Amino acid sequence: MYDLCDKPPSDERRNFLRLATASAGALLLSGALPNASANPTPTPLTVLNPAQALARLMEGNKRYVADVTKRRDLMVERDTLLNSQHPFAAVLACADSRIAPEYVFDSGLGELFSVRVAGNFVTDEVLASLEYAITELGSLLILVLGHERCGAVAAGIKAVNHNTTFPGKIQGLADAIKPSVSKVLHAPGNLLDNAIEQNVRDTVARLKSESRLLANALAAEKLSIVGAIYRLHSGAVDLIA
Ligand SMILES: [Zn+2]
Numbered sequence: 423m424y425d426l427c428d429k430p431p432s433d434e435r436r437n438f439l440r441l442a443t444a445s446a447g448a449l450l451l452s453g454a455l456p457n458a459s460a461n462p463t464p465t466p467l468t469v470l471n472p473a474q475a476l477a478r479l480m481e482g483n484k485r486y487v488a489d490v491t492k493r494r495d496l497m498v499e500r501d502t503l504l505n506s507q508h509p510f511a512a513v514l515a516c517a518d519s520r521i522a523p524e525y526v527f528d529s530g531l532g533e534l535f536s537v538r539v540a541g542n543f544v545t546d547e548v549l550a551s552l553e554y555a556i557t558e559l560g561s562l563l564i565l566v567l568g569h570e571r572c573g574a575v576a577a578g579i580k581a582v583n584h585n586t587t588f589p590g591k592i593q594g595l596a597d598a599i600k601p602s603v604s605k606v607l608h609a610p611g612n613l614l615d616n617a618i619e620q621n622v623r624d625t626v627a628r629l630k631s632e633s634r635l636l637a638n639a640l641a642a643e644k645l646s647i648v649g650a651i652y653r654l655h656s657g658a659v660d661l662i663a
Pocket of ligand 1: 518541573
């Protein structure tokens with residue numbers, strides 16, 4: 423988040439302006455800046471490479487954990503984002519109400535492209551959303567965020583261990599998690615914790631292998647895909663993949 427207060431332009435903002443100049447043509451072609459000439463105000467932040475995007479996310483998480491989050495002027499942020507968006511990172515997170523990516527990474531409007539589904543696994547729609555963030559909006563990072571005590575993964579375990587069936591479309595969620603559960607069924611340690619981590623690793627692997635668009639961005643070093651676990655009590659995000 424660039425500084426909304428009274429400071430001179432930060433390095434981050436100068437970096438963004440450089441990037442904006444370099445990428446404006448491509449973004450215009452993509453339709454991401456439909457009215458850029460009418461509104462020269464730069465949209466908030468972006469970063470220059472995937473490593474910087476990850477560092478920025480983790481710095482935000484440190485502020486969240488320490489309860490020293492930034493003060494934000496959401497009215498200004500809304501105004502600045504009227505005509506375009508350049509989220510520097512995409513987050514594929516569980517829909518669990520205890521996890522809110524913008525809070526977890528102390529981010530403002532326009533910074534994160536959040537895709538959420540219970541169990542944070544890949545569907546065609548999830549993949550399409552992430553492809554859009556990377557290829558059209560210029561996001562540089564996909565972070566797959568699992569979390570402790572995930573109910574969707576617990577459902578997958580019940581489906582594997584007890585053949586439990588679930589009503590409505592919930593069965594589909596459980597079925598989607600079952601392959602990850604099966605991989606760690608006899609591993610030492612806590613089955614739920616192990617399955618949550620395996621599900622994140624499997625999701626990262628699928629994102630890397632099932633999309634030509636994402637593979638191209640990875641090969642061009644314009645994208646990193648990483649996995650992490652959110653700790654419910656501390657709020658910390660631990661990278662695992
Ligand atoms: Zn969950």
